[in-house]
Amino acid sequence: MKFILSCFLIAFMQNAIASEVTPKKNSRTGMLSWHAEEPEISLELIQLLPDYVKAVFSSRGLPKELINTLQDYCVFGTIIKNKSTDTVSYQITDWRYITADGKEHKIKTKSAWAKQWADMNIPFRWLLLPEKQEFNVGDWSQGFTTIKLAPATLFSLRYSWSHQGKTKQRTLNNLSCAPATMAIPTSNN
């Protein structure tokens, strides 16, 4: 029994890795990004200022009513790629963000946003990262991921992906939401 449990634990640990990825700071914007490389996929998260997110939605001609629905969320530009020579899939419904109190939270999905906006009579479903994809070779996606946290909040993200019938997961620690505003560079003059 102990042997079976040990095997199970080892198998689980091989598929569940917690790690830190050193963030990269954009020298022009000061925004941070995290780039995680796995054998099968790569995942990149890019901090976005709340005002930038508002501007992106606003420039699509979307009404303030819709833009206001995003005000309690911190938003990341997200790029996920299939690096393997086979199909890879992911489901954001399986992903969790973990707050400082150790609690796990679901990520609001694209279809949940689309439903909320459709209920407001705004049939908009773009800009957000697709919540579920089966990638063939060379496929990749990009879009916004929304996390219901205040600006500058620290959290961890547990994400998962499936490849050749196996689901793997990884937790990225010490991620942080973009600040509410960016400090304006001061001049010596």
Place this chain on the structure above:
Amino acid sequence: MLASQIKKFLLPTLLSISSLSFSSAFAAEGLSYHLSPVPATQSVDFTLKDMDDNTHRLKNYHGKVVMINFWATWCPPCRKEMPSMEVLYQKFKDKGFTILAINQWEDIDRVFMFSADLDTPPTFPILFDQKGSVSEQFGVQGLPTTLVLNKKGQVVYRAVGGRDFNHPEVEKIIRSLLDK
């Protein structure tokens, strides 16, 4: 006074810097040329209008090899791959191949401004799916998504995410579909 100046001058500047940052993160990515074969399935039919208000029905393209590209001007990889689509179109347009670029959500003015700004403006039809109903019928989750249909109107290749279509491997696929 200071607040209004910040709002008027600094905020748009910062937004554009931030925007450039997000866009360039995508733009810096090298695009692959890989189109994945998918089990042949008969395509749904649709009718959409182009920039000149001409109507295009997919069924009328049967007998041709058709590349359908779902895109939007705000999508950086869509913008990046478009010139390579135009090169591919120029190579095969007289041999029974066409591209239908189906724009999502946007209006003609925005797309016109975008096209005019390109070094190689697209000459293939750009169609407007303003309510996203056609992309939904095709199960498109994200942009860009590209489908290749054989002469029978069956979807036979798919690519999710930006691609470099100006590549010998893509040409080989198009040529083989034209020869069938």
